[in-house]
Amino acid sequence: MAVLEAWYMDESTEDQRLPHKLQPNQAVSVQELQDIGVCYWKLNADIYENDPALQKIRGEKGYSYMDIIDVHPDKLPNYEEKLKMFYEEHLHLDDEIRYILDGRAYFDVRDKNDRWIRIAMTKGDMITLPAGIYHRFTMDETNYTKAMRLFVGEPVWKAYNRPADHFEIRKQYVDSLNAINCFTGLIAQGL
Template structure:
């Protein structure tokens, strides 16, 4: 299962944060309550039959693969990491099954604080449309994920502050409980 905690805003080394004695661990239920992000675990996620069942059970209309590593992306590696790490939102849900490697998704709660989610092989993460988030790798510099789409993806990524006034952002904020 993914491990989640509030990220220390003062840490300047954003691409190489390691999980050493993280503060205030959040349960998957607490993550959902604060962000509407759903986290679950899929055993044997690298098995094609298991992946097919996940796609069928979720009624996903489309899927593809994303694999990020220095070896695969070569000269584009740093540029891609910067792109994925830019704070952004999508108009449609972002659903990912991590089938190899590991990394971090960071999501904003209702008080605009970052919650860091460490994802590893077997993590199924469902980020709702309108949620500001970003992705980075850990010190292994590798992740492979099955991208699942509940509808044909619009792939509209809106960086902050551009997405602040988008209707899907306003809907997401209205659905969140106010954070204390």
């Protein structure tokens, strides 16, 4: 089973789709991601429609809404414009849950010291970004991913670009950084 790969990013302004690893690389562990509220699961994307592990996560977390999006220049209208929009640093008032069914992409999140961490998402990777965390999304050089988007209740698409520190959810997120606890039952079981 592949392990999630994450690292601290360099300061380069080159193409956002490049890895942007520091030299030497500074890897970030799943535990370090959990410490800032990012929860991770590795699932079998080949059986996502009937996967008991996914059904368990959805039931325990209350993820009642689901849709699937193909992000590719031929499949997503105004692809380049949307990619620029996704890459603007922002937060949401609700958790952001993404499950990669095919392809690859990156999520970048800020750590406790405001440094960028890049999370390389591949087929079978599922993450939850907590409400109030600053983050952004981009493709890698392949320009393709198919992702399931999950929500508690109706989907909320509103992003608030930084600065957005005035939102109560941001204050709650910052205050709770030392008390965040991800649902780790499936990770501990190797699912």
